[in-house]
């Protein structure tokens with residue numbers, strides 16, 4: 001079985017994988033990083049989004065072998081080492097942008113990638129960017145609001161708390 | 162000033178930090194040392210006779226531990242049904258056997274035929290391909306009316322027909338309703354479909370069975386909304402394991418929406434196989450598997466008639482519904498089209514005579530059971546659609562027609578003709594609030610602006626009422642429930658004053674770890690951080706019925722209040738002893754016990770310590786320690802109600818509908834945490850709007866499931882939905898539970914579909930553009946466009 005090595009959340013990680021092992025399987029089963037979730041089998045839901053070399057990637061569509069040598073960041077690597085939440089994580093908590101939490105890692109990773117590309121996205125740009133992330137709990141209201149807040153928009157006029 | 166603490170405050174959710182950092186513990190994150198994996202070989206035909214299964218080659222494949230078929234379960238109970246409906250002739254429903262693995266026949270696409278346990282999932286899957294099934298395909302029964310026709314193929318050979326039951330409610334009213342409809346000045350009739358949906362919590366179902374040979378204990382980790390219910394059903398009715406030898410754990414659960422209430426064959430299988438193989442056995446559903454094995458929702462076909470007198474007062478409602486049960490009875494399936502649906506047909510109105518007929522039908526499809534709202538969305542949709550149609554036929558304002566027929570505030574408690582008694586409500590108040598937050602007076606200008614862009618704009622308004630806080634046990638027992646529907650809580654106070662609440666309620670997104678402590682903090686006057694909530698494990702929570710039917714705060718919260726009251730009573734006795742005062746004079750406020758009218762006091766922590774270090778303690782009167790349990794059985798349902806509005810734009814070129822505005826004015830009684838209440842409404846609205854515009858679970862006539870992935874089943878995405886305007890400031894507190902709460906989890910999904918459809922119909926009528934009176938959900942561009950032609 002081939003050996004892969006990569007940097008995951010700033011630390012060297014390696015392991016033997018089968019050719020068909022997906023990146024999400026390597027992260028969850030071999031590295032024990034279970035924050036990255038699997039919600040579908042057709043690359044539609046976005047629960048598995050991680051960053052590979054700074055880009056948002058659905059970890060269910062990429063083979064572990066393809067990430068050999070890459071710099072991977074997962075939800076476990078988003079907060080500061082002392083546990084302080086990143087701006088986007090904190091905005092999700094402040095604006096109740098999560099309920100069951102299952103879509104949340106993928107949402108946070110997608111939102112972080114969006115803000116890295118576009119520091120001040122409009123509501124419409126956020127909604128369009130989240131095309132590949134499904135949330136069944138929140139109705140998206142508070143997710144969009146949280147991302148707008150993280151981007152520095154004044155969200156106080158948006159309906160509700 | 163909004164409160165920053167206790168009931169009515171909106172503290173940030175404490176569960177969020179673990180979910181936001183990848184530290185949640187969902188069932189699929191659990192791996193037990195030495196576990197094997199199971200893959201289910203499922204039927205790819207809707208109906209067939211199994212003439213033989215050859216597992217020989219598969220069993221010899223690498224890594225295979227054991228292969229199970231229906232024959233391995235002949236001595237084991239089948240999947241039980243928790244509700245027995247009695248039909249209009251006094252006969253009990255037809256109740257077919259539901260084996261864990263198919264025995265003799267398969268009855269829907271996805272019905273499990275064999276289970277392969279292997280060292281890895283890939284090995285199990287590879288071995289499944291080597292199993293030879295000699296399957297004789299049979300004609301499939303998909304359409305409900307065809308299923309009831311004479312000579313139809315039967316889904317179950319040992320039943321007399323495909324009719325599960327023919328239910329009439331209230332049967333004694335039948336003739337009077339018929340007469341009232343004959344005598345009416347106007348009768349509006351509507352035939353409609355409440356489309357089949359798939360709940361689709363984002364976390365697929367998972368089960369991990371574990372068996373301890375040393376102690377003969379079994380443990381099941383599972384994605385459930387109610388671990389105690391699973392333990393009881395699986396232990397007592399399926400596998401014959403006594404409760405004290407069986408532990409069920411439902412850790413962090415990634416959404417449920419009803420579909421994780423039920424006891425599923427995969428749970429029983431993993432528990433059984435762990436013992437049979439002497440190895441932990443894990444199953445994780447793929448999404449495709451979820452589509453063909455999670456219980457589906459809705460799927461009613463209804464004809465409703467609304468009778469009005471010459472002054473437009475509602476005089477009678479008569480309905481006839483065909484409700485799809487699928488191939489087997491899922492755990493609570495029979496209750497959904499009956500007691501959760503027929504009892505709501507009065508809606509918010511004074512209609513004096515109501516008759517509901519429901520024919521529940523077996524078909525070769527996945528079983529159908531409760532999905533967010535469960536019966537109440539179906540009731541609301543037909544009633545609010547037929548009222549809208551009546552207003553259009555009569556040329557009256559749909560809001561005015563509703564207001565004219567509302568039950569009035571001074572009529573509560575109000576006994577409906579369909580067996581329920583609403584305790585409180587004020588339907589004009591929520592309608593007034595809706596008109597304000599939705600800016601309905603500005604609609605004409607917004608319509609003109611849409612028209613100027615070439616779009617047709619419509620406004621839809623409706624009301625809803627629901628019955629939740631499920632449910633009084635003696636009542637549901639009379640109605641056919643084979644369970645009680647109380648809830649439980651144990652409050653354990655530690656020696657240094659911190660508390661643990663062990664609740665039978667289960668949180669899978671609702672935020673109980675945040676809201677339940679708010680209640681305790683309010684009662685004792687301490688900080689929420691001193692209270693921990695434990696749920697989801699039968700080993701450390703009292704027997705409770707779990708979370709569904711918007712029951713957690715109304716029933717589970719009430720149990721917690723009752724247990725906390727017992728604690729407070731005991732601590733007052735201890736404080737009285739310590740302060741050498743009479744118990745009647747002790748007051749508890751802000752975490753301090755004081756003697757009324759004096760400056761003598763002792764704090765909460767000192768009293769708790771005294772209970773565990775009882776050196777100076779009234780041991781002759783009370784026991785040491787501070788731990789109390791309460792079981793709370795509600796006296797009635799609770800009745801949240803409200804008024805919703807939707808504004809849509811329809812593109813006349815394509816038929817595409819966009820939601821421009823959505824407003825919801827709800828009365829949930831008292832509110833513990835407004836942030837969480839609003840989040841619950843948002844999520845419900847998205848699911849209701851999804852049903853109305855996007856979602857549809859479709860079978861072809863041979864019983865192939867056409868929507869078995871997110872490629873074919875249209876889940877609402879961020880770009881399909883607007884910001885919602887929601888309000889819960891109209892509050893008529895529930896009169897029969899200690900918190901005055903009604904529950905908010907299902908309202909959004911119940912109230913929103915008719916608003917969307919009413920809005921689209923309004924758009925198609927604006928300026929006399931078309932005469933379209935109804936389109937069945939989902940209102941996809943092709944359906945809308947076709948209706949416009």
Ligand code: FES
Pocket residue numbers: 037038039040041042043044045046047048049058059060061
């Ligand atoms: S699991 Fe990767 S997109 Fe759904």
Ligand code: FES
Pocket residue numbers: 097098099100101102103104134135136137138363415416670
């Ligand atoms: S929070 Fe549950 S799926 Fe998004």
